[in-house]
Amino acid sequence: MKQYHVYILKCSDKSYYTGVTNDVERRLHEHQTGVNQTAYTHNRRPVELVFSEYFLDINQAIAFEKQVKGWSRKKKEAIIEDNWDNLKELSACKNGSASNQHENASTSSSTSLRVTTKNKVTSLHNTKSDEE
Numbered sequence: 001m002k003q004y005h006v007y008i009l010k011c012s013d014k015s016y017y018t019g020v021t022n023d024v025e026r027r028l029h030e031h032q033t034g035v036n037q038t039a040y041t042h043n044r045r046p047v048e049l050v051f052s053e054y055f056l057d058i059n060q061a062i063a064f065e066k067q068v069k070g071w072s073r074k075k076k077e078a079i080i081e082d083n084w085d086n087l088k089e090l091s092a093c094k095n096g097s098a099s100n101q102h103e104n105a106s107t108s109s110s111t112s113l114r115v116t117t118k119n120k121v122t123s124l125h126n127t128k129s130d131e132e
Helices: 024-033 058-069 073-080 084-091
Strands: 004-010 016-021 048-055 108-117 120-129
Touching: 004 024, 004 058, 004 073, 016 024, 016 058, 016 073, 024 048, 048 058, 048 073, 058 073, 073 084
Parallel strands: none
Antiparallel strands: 004 016, 004 048, 108 120
């Protein structure tokens, strides 16, 4: 059965790169050798693989990759350190900029993604108001 991996690389400049592949070893080698000169990681080598999670469904892998790419550095570091329980706290608004529009929205859509990692299932839930 084919597996798809969402992976995070730590670059030499301490930034993170998130990608999806069906062959982590091949993809890491491509990043390390600089196969694509226009790639984000090309001028940030060497890179280190710091996170990899597999999915059996490519659509789930792509959805998770997109979600992680939108995360803060602290949220990425939480999953790198296997601290999945910290994601909710790290998602909380700290500066009061979020209004009550989420609570008062008449219609909303919801997306959930279940991630299985190290024999643990984590549900990631993202709610988006139609009024945004």
